[in-house]
Amino acid sequence: MNFNDAKNEVLQVLSKTERQHLPKLLEWLKTSDDLDDFLVDNQSVILQSIAEDLRVCLPLEAMAPSETMAIQKTQQKPHPTVHVDAFLYDEEAVDSLCEEGKMSRNYCLNCGSHRTAPLEFISHSFSIPELHFLFHNVLPDLSGKLVVDVGSRLGAVLFGGYLYSAASQLVGVEISSEFVKLQTMAVEKYGFSDRIQVIHADIRSQSALVQNTDVLIMNNVFEYFMEPSDQMQAWLFISQNFRKKGALLVTVPSVQETLALFQDAVFLETFVLSQWIEEVPLDYTVYLKNDTDPDSLKQIHLYRVL
Numbered sequence: 001m002n003f004n005d006a007k008n009e010v011l012q013v014l015s016k017t018e019r020q021h022l023p024k025l026l027e028w029l030k031t032s033d034d035l036d037d038f039l040v041d042n043q044s045v046i047l048q049s050i051a052e053d054l055r056v057c058l059p060l061e062a063m064a065p066s067e068t069m070a071i072q073k074t075q076q077k078p079h080p081t082v083h084v085d086a087f088l089y090d091e092e093a094v095d096s097l098c099e100e101g102k103m104s105r106n107y108c109l110n111c112g113s114h115r116t117a118p119l120e121f122i123s124h125s126f127s128i129p130e131l132h133f134l135f136h137n138v139l140p141d142l143s144g145k146l147v148v149d150v151g152s153r154l155g156a157v158l159f160g161g162y163l164y165s166a167a168s169q170l171v172g173v174e175i176s177s178e179f180v181k182l183q184t185m186a187v188e189k190y191g192f193s194d195r196i197q198v199i200h201a202d203i204r205s206q207s208a209l210v211q212n213t214d215v216l217i218m219n220n221v222f223e224y225f226m227e228p229s230d231q232m233q234a235w236l237f238i239s240q241n242f243r244k245k246g247a248l249l250v251t252v253p254s255v256q257e258t259l260a261l262f263q264d265a266v267f268l269e270t271f272v273l274s275q276w277i278e279e280v281p282l283d284y285t286v287y288l289k290n291d292t293d294p295d296s297l298k299q300i301h302l303y304r305v306l
Ligand SMILES: C[S@@+](CC[C@H](N)C(=O)[O-])C[C@H]1O[C@@H](n2cnc3c(N)ncnc32)[C@H](O)[C@@H]1O
Pocket: 087, 123, 124, 125, 126, 149, 150, 151, 152, 153, 154, 155, 156, 157, 173, 174, 175, 176, 179, 201, 202, 203, 204, 219, 220, 221, 222, 225, 226, 234
């Protein structure tokens, strides 16, 4: 049944429903988890299976011991914050861990008392619903395109792009050798090597690749992992090499928000003067699984190279 036929059937059902039950029915349509099963597809099931494989290879906080800067930056946040990788642990998995006492959504305000406040969670990966949104709602048809994920970590973007898009090549560039090993293991196990390649490198050494890229994905790449001066250098590198006219850049958070972190007038002037990209407005009002955080989708921004 196509969309219009389905819509007409739904309207028919609504027109036959007793008036007093309509608000309850509409509320159920908008909020019930019962409908989530309709959104489960084979691709998402494969992504969940990859996440399960990777979970057992990592500690609960899914950080490598070498990531001291990222660990410190998380600990220094004004509000108590923990890293929970959203690709590895969806809301259901977090609930189970909380029930088992292995994780907590709250911290204690006065030790030993019942006064608690919610912990802030940050994730260094996209969740499966975010990947679905990215490849189905943010990006156009990617047939024949080269997609590069800057800082590919667990490979979530690469695997999402393989399963949810027709991109001909997906390349992940990751600076941490521990995460390169994990991605390579999953690529081999799931037979993805015909379209996915993982490179162990600093993105700043990959000018030829970046110059050739059609879609560049940058999910909070540098902020937690590099000193501010290196971050600025990396952004200048991207703006000087990612220049194919019409190519698409996806960032989390927005480029404006990232630039606001740097208080270096010369850098900002060079960056603004380069007149490099324009923002493409996105429609964030899509229906995803009920436990998807709508605010996390709003962090995703799309730009076109001018
Ligand atoms: C927030 S994670 C992004 C994960 C992944 N792209 C996703 O969306 O699920 C950022 C990753 O970038 C890597 N990284 C940081 N600086 C980098 C650089 N200069 N070159 C390559 N990778 C880098 C970090 O090691 C980290 O794994």
